[in-house]
Amino acid sequence: MQDEVILYTNPQSRGRIARWILEEVNASYRAEILEFGGSMKAPAYLKINPMGKVPAIVHRDQVVTEGAAICAYLAEAFPQAGLAPLPDERASYYRWLFFTAGPLEAAISDVKILGVEADAQKQRSLGYGSYATALDSLSSWLVDHAYVTGERFTAADVYVGSQIAWGLEFGTIEKRAEFIDYAQRVTARDAYRRAMEKDDALEVTA
Structure with a gap:
C-alpha cells in the first residue's frame, strides 16, 4: 500500500x-x-x-x-x-517534547543508569543541570496541566507519557503525584x- x-x-x-x-x-x-x-x-x-x-x-x-x-x-x-498541535499549542508541544527527549532523558541516563552525578560546578556545563532540576521542570508543568499542551492529548503526550510511565515502572523517575496521575491518564487510552x-x-x- x-x-x-x-x-x-x-x-x-x-x-x-x-x-x-x-x-x-x-x-x-x-x-x-x-x-x-x-x-x-x-x-x-x-x-x-x-x-x-x-x-x-x-x-x-x-x-x-x-x-x-x-x-x-x-x-x-x-x-x-x-494529534498535531494547534497554533496556540505549538510552544508547549515542542518545548516539552524536545525537553523530554533531550535534557530529561540525558539526566536519567547519567544519574539513574550510569550512576554519574555531576557536582555543582560541572552542572553548569550540562544541558539538564541536575537530575532534580530536570524533574522539577516537567513536574511544575504537569501540576497545572492535564497534558503537554494543556487540556488536550497530542502526539507529544505519546512520547512524554512513555518516558514518564517507564520511569515510574523502573524507578528512574520519582513517584510524584503529578507524574503518577499523568501516566495513568495517557496509558488509559485505547490506542x-x-x-x-x-x-x-x-x-x-x-
Whole structure:
C-alpha cells in the first residue's frame, strides 16, 4: 500500500513508543521485528538507521528515526487523527517534547543508569543541570496541566507519557503525584492498550 508505514522495532525497546503513535493515528503499518546485535546491526538495516537502533519508520520513501521525531512526523502525516498541535499549542508541544527527549532523558541516563552525578560546578556545563532540576521542570508543568499542551492529548503526550510511565515502572523517575496521575491518564487510552498488547504478545512468543 502506498501510504503504509513500515515500523522497525523490537518489543523490548523504545519501539513501543512508535507502535503507540501508529495506533493513535490509525495508520496502516507493518512491523519488522529486529534482533539486538543481529538484524539490528545488519548492513540492510544500517542503511536505514546507521545507529543500528530502533525504532525507525519508513513512510512514502522517507526514513524517520528517534521516538520524538516519529511522534511529531506521524501527527503531521496523518492530520485526521488530530494529534498535531494547534497554533496556540505549538510552544508547549515542542518545548516539552524536545525537553523530554533531550535534557530529561540525558539526566536519567547519567544519574539513574550510569550512576554519574555531576557536582555543582560541572552542572553548569550540562544541558539538564541536575537530575532534580530536570524533574522539577516537567513536574511544575504537569501540576497545572492535564497534558503537554494543556487540556488536550497530542502526539507529544505519546512520547512524554512513555518516558514518564517507564520511569515510574523502573524507578528512574520519582513517584510524584503529578507524574503518577499523568501516566495513568495517557496509558488509559485505547490506542496505548492495543499497542502494548501487540508488543506483549511478541515478547511471549519470542
